[in-house]
Amino acid sequence: MLNLANKITLTRIILVPIVMLFLLVSFDFGRISIFGVSTALNEIIAALVFILAASTDGLDGYIARKKKMVTNLGKFLDPLADKLLISAALISLVEMGRLEAYVAVIIISREFAVTGLRLVAAADGHVISASKLGKLKTVAQIVAIVLLILNNFPFNHIGIPLDQISLFVAVIVTIVSGIDYFYKNRQVIIKKS
Template identity: 45%
Template structure:
């Protein structure tokens, strides 16, 4: 297994630790540990893609698992933020629904021998969601309180745009039959 794929797997392994520190009362620094884990996990997303392209190690496993690892990390974080009453549940439902739709598209395409890599809209959407989560977990106060709200809606809008773009570019998947 190559380094980019190992980083993708590491991101998935980090999720339970992130959730535990965010939701459980383990230490007096839980929020900061959770924030550090989330930032580190988010960084692996950038690093694995960079290494895969730089070293010509792009694999079908990476094309499939990298976006899935992102979805797992971001979904876990947003569900925790709903639990902590930091983000409206309807926003999270819209965002996670998009992820299920895209995953369904990928499964149908995969069954037909097609691997669909993440689009630029999807990547920008993921970055906006990660920034939103960092701001919400950090709860930095002041002007950042307004930025938290702005990023919730930026992430939501980019989620919808990326869904529309994804469906438009991959509409042939809808026509595929068993």
């Protein structure tokens, strides 16, 4: 039987293909216009579903800890759901021509590398918890992805490339947080060498 926290995590996983559907399938829902700048309604729906899914990330962990519902299934599903959501959005944005493939590779590679480090540490009985930089990385990625999904709407009206600025910040924080994880946990790698 799944507990509430795990159900929330599974909901995040179920929302992943819905985000991709609204991004990659050509629906003609029309456009929405603000200040004379318009964007496709399906992209707004995709962004809202993505935000909903991303917001469940902290919620499931909070509930699991608060109600003492931490399970091995939850420990497995939560990071998997996070990586699926971010990776699916990035790959969809590459397909849409809104993101360079190398940027997606940098972000996804960092996720795999840190996951590998966590697995090596877990084999020795050590847990590598999310750092403040890791949490900042997640927020930066979510903001950048939402702005890219919306094609910088409505900021393109005032000529501020906030999508590109936030993407640059997300890539830098992603790289720095990855280096930070490996530096702070270098003893895990040294012991295994």
